[in-house]
Amino acid sequence: MHAVRERLADNACSILTHAAVEVRLSEVAALRDAPGPATAPALPKRFLRYCDEQTVVGMAAVLRAIDRLPAPRPSFERWGVLSASCQPGRIMGAAAVIGTRKSGSQGVSPHLVPQCSLHSQASAVSVALSMHGPNFGIGGGPEAFDEGLLAACSMVSQPHWLILTAWDSEPSLDADGSPITDPVCRGLAVALLPGEVEDAEATIAVEPYRGDDDVASCGDFPSMAARIWSLAKSLSGDAAEARATLPLRHGFTLDLQRSDARSPLALEAA
Amino acid sequence: MIRQAERAMFDGGDTRPREPVVITGIGAVTPLGNSFDAIATNLLAGVSGVRRIEVPFFGPEHVQFAAPVDSIPSPEGFESARLSECSRFEQICGAAVAAAVADGRLAGIDPRRIGIVAGIGAEQLKAWETDYAAGGTRVLGPGIDSPIVHRIATLVGIDGPAATVGAACASSGYAIAMARRWLQLGWVDACIAGGCDVITPSAIAAFHNLRALSRRSDDPARASRPFDRDRDGFVMGEGGAFVVLERADDAAARGAMSRAEVAGVGMSSDACHMVTPSTDSLHASRAMEAAMSDAAIDPDEVDYVNAHAAGTSVGDAAESAAIRMALGGRADRVPVSSTKSMSGHLVSGAAAFEAVACLAAMDRSAVPPTVNLDNPDEACRLDHVALVARRHPVRVALSNSFGFGGANLCLALRAA
Numbered sequence: 266m267h268a269v270r271e272r273l274a275d276n277a278c279s280i281l282t283h284a285a286v287e288v289r290l291s292e293v294a295a296l297r298d299a300p301g302p303a304t305a306p307a308l309p310k311r312f313l314r315y316c317d318e319q320t321v322v323g324m325a326a327v328l329r330a331i332d333r334l335p336a337p338r339p340s341f342e343r344w345g346v347l348s349a350s351c352q353p354g355r356i357m358g359a360a361a362v363i364g365t366r367k368s369g370s371q372g373v374s375p376h377l378v379p380q381c382s383l384h385s386q387a388s389a390v391s392v393a394l395s396m397h398g399p400n401f402g403i404g405g406g407p408e409a410f411d412e413g414l415l416a417a418c419s420m421v422s423q424p425h426w427l428i429l430t431a432w433d434s435e436p437s438l439d440a441d442g443s444p445i446t447d448p449v450c451r452g453l454a455v456a457l458l459p460g461e462v463e464d465a466e467a468t469i470a471v472e473p474y475r476g477d478d479d480v481a482s483c484g485d486f487p488s489m490a491a492r493i494w495s496l497a498k499s500l501s502g503d504a505a506e507a508r509a510t511l512p513l514r515h516g517f518t519l520d521l522q523r524s525d526a527r528s529p530l531a532l533e534a535a
Numbered sequence: 536m537i538r539q540a541e542r543a544m545f546d547g548g549d550t551r552p553r554e555p556v557v558i559t560g561i562g563a564v565t566p567l568g569n570s571f572d573a574i575a576t577n578l579l580a581g582v583s584g585v586r587r588i589e590v591p592f593f594g595p596e597h598v599q600f601a602a603p604v605d606s607i608p609s610p611e612g613f614e615s616a617r618l619s620e621c622s623r624f625e626q627i628c629g630a631a632v633a634a635a636v637a638d639g640r641l642a643g644i645d646p647r648r649i650g651i652v653a654g655i656g657a658e659q660l661k662a663w664e665t666d667y668a669a670g671g672t673r674v675l676g677p678g679i680d681s682p683i684v685h686r687i688a689t690l691v692g693i694d695g696p697a698a699t700v701g702a703a704c705a706s707s708g709y710a711i712a713m714a715r716r717w718l719q720l721g722w723v724d725a726c727i728a729g730g731c732d733v734i735t736p737s738a739i740a741a742f743h744n745l746r747a748l749s750r751r752s753d754d755p756a757r758a759s760r761p762f763d764r765d766r767d768g769f770v771m772g773e774g775g776a777f778v779v780l781e782r783a784d785d786a787a788a789r790g791a792m793s794r795a796e797v798a799g800v801g802m803s804s805d806a807c808h809m810v811t812p813s814t815d816s817l818h819a820s821r822a823m824e825a826a827m828s829d830a831a832i833d834p835d836e837v838d839y840v841n842a843h844a845a846g847t848s849v850g851d852a853a854e855s856a857a858i859r860m861a862l863g864g865r866a867d868r869v870p871v872s873s874t875k876s877m878s879g880h881l882v883s884g885a886a887a888f889e890a891v892a893c894l895a896a897m898d899r900s901a902v903p904p905t906v907n908l909d910n911p912d913e914a915c916r917l918d919h920v921a922l923v924a925r926r927h928p929v930r931v932a933l934s935n936s937f938g939f940g941g942a943n944l945c946l947a948l949r950a951a
Binding site: 275276345346351352353354355358359361362363365366369370371372373374375377378379380381382383384385387388389391392394395396397398399400401402403404405406407408411412415416419420434435436437438439440442446448471473474514515516517 | 592593594597647648655656657658659660663664667668674675676677678679680681682685694695696697698699700701702703705706709712713716717719720721722736737738739740741742743744745802803804805806807808809810818821938939940941942944
């Protein structure tokens with residue numbers, strides 16, 4: 266029963282395109298109004314107005330990734346969206362928590378649940394870009410990087426986006442809930458196709474725990490923001506090796522093979 | 536080449552053969568009881584868990600009723616002192632997971648080959664709120680807390696992969712879908728999957744301000760009335776439900792009792808609005824069709840549909856149309872009910888709880904009712920099981936869950 270099965274082919278995904286974005290909290294407001302390049306798909310007007318900051322950054326990454334694709338771009342109508350974020354919704358959440366105490370139910374924004382929950386980022390991308398595949402959020406904590414990659418490589422029955430976002434350090438707020446620090450939010454969007462596909466930028470696959478006793482279950486890993494940037498560099502060619510194995514929690518690993526035919530990619534400070 | 540690969544997936548979907556995955560354990564802490572037998576009995580008796588509650592900081596003009604958990608059992612083997620240090624969220628979730636693990640008798644399986652996937656949609660918000668109410672300042676940052684699923688895994692001795700999934704009201708259904716997939720990929724030998732939610736003042740306020748909640752304060756037990764022409768929103772519930780999933784051959788090899796097979800899963804998105812479901816039921820019906828296709832069943836084999844139907848005006852009508860679209864003429868003859876009429880809406884835990892309700896229907900050969908369905912809405916024409924349970928053998932059940940952000944999910948469950 267405990268025999269580990271050879272199923273790697275089942276979870277290999279090809280990366281069609283990707284892009285990474287990093288912005289300071291103070292810069293998110295500008296990104297709400299203009300999240301993508303002029304040549305990227307347009308969003309419904311003021312769509313990001315009430316979105317969580319991490320949603321804005323994730324959306325910006327998706328739009329940049331789409332913008333990198335040569336014309337004619339594929340239809341994303343049947344694509345799914347998975348978003349893995351670490352502690353989404355802190356700023357609006359703080360306003361709600363403080364507002365409830367001060368003003369009862371009147372102190373809570375109706376946007377709290379739809380915009381600041383774990384699913385919100387994936388749903389925003391799905392709604393804004395008319396993607397009808399499954400949409401859901403993953404993680405919510407510092408392990409979201411691992412959880413997102415496991416989810417992305419396991420839910421491979423159709424093309425989907427994986428979006429990873431996190432603050433380099435969580436925003437600090439004053440007693441009224443206003444930010445008093447200006448941390449950096451990093452986001453990476455990766456468009457994944459099932460299996461190995463010619464002309465893809467790279468392929469990834471998760472290698473499960475294989476019964477080694479020496480497993481780093483939840484040992485020390487860099488911060489999620491650092492791991493997002495490291496993965497982005499591995500994909501973009503900033504890393505020297507075209508092949509990389511990234512450790513994940515619970516003894517899992519992510520194998521990444523960059524294609525030689527890959528085009529220059531975007532690692533962008535918006 | 537890329538376009539060819541995309542098209543192949545769109546047209547054919549994933550048709551590779553998959554090993555059957557079965558449910559071998561159930562754990563639940565809900566407004567309708569904390570054991571499978573209690574829940575099944577209460578559901579079939581039409582018992583409502585909805586009652587008046589006190590909401591701190593709210594005036595009498597606001598919603599003051601819900602379906603709360605009355606008592607949280609202390610799981611066997613847990614130190615009660617340790618459990619009492621946990622938040623209510625963690626206590627409910629931990630008790631439900633521990634009960635599932637005990638029911639599944641997983642002691643013989645390598646803990647590193649047991650995974651857990653929890654559908655929890657807004658854990659941080661609720662943790663911050665609870666902390667702030669107790670005088671804490673965690674919401675003001677900059678700390679990061681490890682999610683409940685990881686803490687619960689440690690409590691019950693699970694050392695395999697763990698994940699939290701958020702798909703709003705469909706969260707725990709997506710958790711079951713992911714756990715099933717991990718098993719099919721051979722990543723784990725058993726996986727606990729389900730979800731949990733708790734009622735907090737901010738959550739009630741947020742849903743109230745969205746005008747999503749019923750305002751029938753004068754008669755709480757009759758407030759949750761899915762499909763009824765006088766419905767005016769949903770009633771919040773709390774609780775958690777988790778199941779143990781295993782590959783069927785592994786379960787048989789170790790002599791575990793299989794309660795049902797998770798035979799199919801269908802998922803789609805409306806891609807329409809962050810809150811309101813699409814009035815075009817195409818994508819919700821696609822989720823149902825995909826679940827039936829995945830389970831290799833056709834509409835004639837469906838014996839029961841546990842509807843998402845929360846009691847909202849738009850949502851119930853859209854779901855009725857989706858059921859008709861997916862089942863065609865069979866929709867006139869398949870019993871449909873919404874158990875949210877009794878349990879309230881468990882939000883993140885709803886899909887898993889309603890999967891348990893389907894197992895109850897299979898176990899008792901009876902379909903639980905939609906209570907308070909006095910006058911079925913013309914826009915919701917279906918074969919409703921209104922007011923009282925109906926004797927009816929259930930071998931195949933579909934369980935719908937639709938969430939904010941247009942997340943649609945359907946589970947196809949088949950009796951073992």
